[in-house]
Amino acid sequence: MSYMLPHLHNGWQVDQAILSEEDRVLVIRFGHDWDPTCMKMDEVLYSIAEKVKNFAVIYLVDITEVPDFNKMYELYDPCTAMFFFRNKHIMIDLGTGNNNKINWIIEDKQEMIDIVETVYRGARKGRGLVVSPKDYSTKYRY
Amino acid sequence: MSKRKVTFEDGNGELDLEDDGLSKKAVSGPGSRFKGKHSLDSDEEDEGDGAESSKYNILDTDDVEGQEGATIDYDEGVSITPFNLEEEMQEGHFDSEGNYFIKKETQIRDNWLDNIDWVRIKEQPFKKKKKGLAAKRKRRAGDEDEAEEEKQREEQQADQEEEEEEEVEPAEDPLASLTQLQLTEAVVELLQPGETVATALRRLGGLSGRKKAKLREDKDPPDEPNRDTEKLDRLTALADRLVGSGMFEIYQQTYEKLAHMMKSMTSKRPAVEQKRSGGGEEEGDELDMFGDKFDEKVGEKSENKDEEDKRVSDEVLWEYKWENEEKSEIYGPFTSEQMQGWVDEGYFSSGVYCRRVDQGGSQFYNSKRIDFDLYT
Numbered sequence: 001m002s003y004m005l006p007h008l009h010n011g012w013q014v015d016q017a018i019l020s021e022e023d024r025v026l027v028i029r030f031g032h033d034w035d036p037t038c039m040k041m042d043e044v045l046y047s048i049a050e051k052v053k054n055f056a057v058i059y060l061v062d063i064t065e066v067p068d069f070n071k072m073y074e075l076y077d078p079c080t081a082m083f084f085f086r087n088k089h090i091m092i093d094l095g096t097g098n099n100n101k102i103n104w105i106i107e108d109k110q111e112m113i114d115i116v117e118t119v120y121r122g123a124r125k126g127r128g129l130v131v132s133p134k135d136y137s138t139k140y141r142y
Numbered sequence: 143m144s145k146r147k148v149t150f151e152d153g154n155g156e157l158d159l160e161d162d163g164l165s166k167k168a169v170s171g172p173g174s175r176f177k178g179k180h181s182l183d184s185d186e187e188d189e190g191d192g193a194e195s196s197k198y199n200i201l202d203t204d205d206v207e208g209q210e211g212a213t214i215d216y217d218e219g220v221s222i223t224p225f226n227l228e229e230e231m232q233e234g235h236f237d238s239e240g241n242y243f244i245k246k247e248t249q250i251r252d253n254w255l256d257n258i259d260w261v262r263i264k265e266q267p268f269k270k271k272k273k274g275l276a277a278k279r280k281r282r283a284g285d286e287d288e289a290e291e292e293k294q295r296e297e298q299q300a301d302q303e304e305e306e307e308e309e310v311e312p313a314e315d316p317l318a319s320l321t322q323l324q325l326t327e328a329v330v331e332l333l334q335p336g337e338t339v340a341t342a343l344r345r346l347g348g349l350s351g352r353k354k355a356k357l358r359e360d361k362d363p364p365d366e367p368n369r370d371t372e373k374l375d376r377l378t379a380l381a382d383r384l385v386g387s388g389m390f391e392i393y394q395q396t397y398e399k400l401a402h403m404m405k406s407m408t409s410k411r412p413a414v415e416q417k418r419s420g421g422g423e424e425e426g427d428e429l430d431m432f433g434d435k436f437d438e439k440v441g442e443k444s445e446n447k448d449e450e451d452k453r454v455s456d457e458v459l460w461e462y463k464w465e466n467e468e469k470s471e472i473y474g475p476f477t478s479e480q481m482q483g484w485v486d487e488g489y490f491s492s493g494v495y496c497r498r499v500d501q502g503g504s505q506f507y508n509s510k511r512i513d514f515d516l517y518t
Contacts, residue, residue, distance in 0.1 A: 022391075110504045121516035130516075133507040 001046035002033040007060045011068035017059055018084045025056040025090070025120045030063050031079040038079040040105045045081075048113050055120040077103040083116075085123035092119060092130055095137035099129065104136075201236035203227045323407045325384050326400055332377045333397040339381055340393045346374035458517040462496035466506055475499040482514035 008014045008028075018026055029045060031038035045058050052058075063075050073082060081102040083090045091099040092115065106112050114133050122130030203209065203226070212224035223229075230236070234244040320328070333342045348370075384392040395403075460481050461474025484490055495506035 108505075110501065114504075114507075118516065122513070125516060131511050131513060133511055134505075135508070135511060 002039065002042045002060060004046050005029075005042060005049065005058055005060050007062070009062075009065060011066055014059075014061060014066065014069065019087050021057060021084075022086065024054070024085075025116060025123060026084040027056055027058045027081060027116060028084065029058070029060050029079065029081050030069065030073070030075045031060075031077075032062055032064065033060070035078045037105060040107075041079045041081065044106060044109055044112055048109050048116070052113060052116050056116045073101070077101075079103065079105070083119045083123075085119070088123070088128065090119050090123050090130065091128060092132050094132045095135040097137075201238055201240065203231055320383070322384065322387050322389065323404065325380050325387070326389075326404050326407070329377065329380050329384065329392070330397065330400045330404060332373055332380075333400070335397050338394055338396050339377070339400075343374065343377060343381075343393075346370045346377060459499040460496050460514075461499050462490075462494045462509065463506065464494055466495045470495075478514045478517035481509070482518065485509060485514060 008017055014028070017028075027045065029038065029041060031041070033039070033042070042060065049058050061069075063070055069075060073080070082100065083092065089100070092102070093099055094102065102115075106115070111134055118130050118133060206227060209226035210224065211226065214222055216222065227236075230242065234242055236242050329339060332346075333339065334345075337345070381392050389395075458478050459475035460478065461472050461476070462481075463470040463472045481496065490509050493508045493510040496509050496512065497504055497506045
């Protein structure tokens with residue numbers, strides 16, 4: 001479903017997307033369209049895109065096409081999802097030890113919606129760190 | 143026999159012995175020793191003193207020993223004060239204990255106070271100043287009459303001002319009754335497509351043409367800016383009201399954004415932009431048909447939006463159970479405020495499993511990871 005979601009093709013577009021969105025959370029998936037992990041992630045993201053479109057917008061970024069952020073955000077996993085709101089990176093306490101990103105597949109759509117919504121509500125209230133409703137410390141394994 | 147020539151009490155006695163016919167008045171007041179004094183104290187006769195002196199036992203300067211007459215007035219440019227009580231006796235009196243009382247009339251009275259224009263004073267931040275003046279005046283011993291006058295003046299001015307203030311307030315009421323939606327609607331009416339509120343204010347204020355005029359190097363005379371004062375005032379007032387009601391970014395909102403916001407705010411009504419519908423009606427039947435279809439489309443869209451908007455905008459209700467098992471009883475629904483209150487009280491100290499009511503069969507989350515404050 002990668003073709004259904006909008007892509008950003010260079011660093012400038014990514015910056016513009018982050019800067020221009022005033023009312024909604026930005027969910028950016030960094031990875032490759034052909035990677036199986038990303039494909040599953042994109043599937044989930046696409047399925048929730050319509051439901052969260054009032055408070056979130058989802059973009060896909062190919063990290064080979066746009067290597068600008070690889071070092072900055074430490075994008076060394078096959079698939080990474082990060083959240084931005086009003087030009088600020090929002091951190092999520094997922095219980096995994098890494099609060100900056102989601103670097104595994106969250107299969108459950110409702111969980112994903114809940115996470116995005118929690119990020120939205122927290123960011124709207126000015127928080128830079130929100131706590132995800134579910135603890136992923138035991139489920140996630142390298 | 144006392145050294146003193148004529149003492150206050152003894153004087154009475156002596157005088158009485160000498161002449162019984164003397165009235166008590168002459169005896170009791172300081173005037174009884176009139177002839178006995180060396181100085182010009184005759185000038186200090188005061189009506190009030192007659193009564194007071196019997197209380198305070200006024201000291202006569204003759205009782206004070208060691209006084210000397212004035213010698214030289216100036217010694218190398220420095221004025222010399224004579225070593226006696228003549229000056230002090232002019233301005234007041236001593237009692238037998240040696241306390242000095244200044245006479246009322248010799249209070250220093252600044253002439254400029256008589257010339258104050260109280261109307262102008264009133265315009266300044268007056269409350270503090272007023273208190274100061276009246277209070278200060280009171281403190282000056284004996285200056286009570288003048289202080290009362292001032293107080294009366296101040297009270298009158300305060301009354302006048304209260305009347306003025308009451309007149310000003312009713313004028314602001316018309317806009318106060320509108321809801322945020324109505325205010326937004328009114329703002330949208332005043333904007334043009336693609337404009338922000340700030341740009342519209344500039345346009346209505348008539349300032350938009352200047353930059354372009356400079357670029358043209360004044361070859362063409364700049365167009366006369368249309369300053370629509372009425373619209374400008376109205377837009378300013380509306381925007382101000384909206385800021386006051388919580389919409390802080392109103393000045394940067396564009397026409398399109400506000401229209402979108404209005405659509406989402408009016409859930410039932412199909413949101414038809416007035417300008418478009420106005421254009422449709424003018425141009426004939428064909429476009430009317432389009433207008434109908436457009437209404438339907440927009441109606442559907444707004445309904446869809448409502449369902450999703452409810453997720454983030456309406457009140458969130460929660461249900462919970464004490465253990466994460468299927469059999470556990472579910473309690474609810476409760477508002478986010480209630481849940482947050484219970485968490486704060488420690489009622490859910492070990493965490494309960496809760497979920498939002500509108501999510502149906504979703505899994506239960508531990509309440510410790512949920513911040514109910516976000517949903518209030």
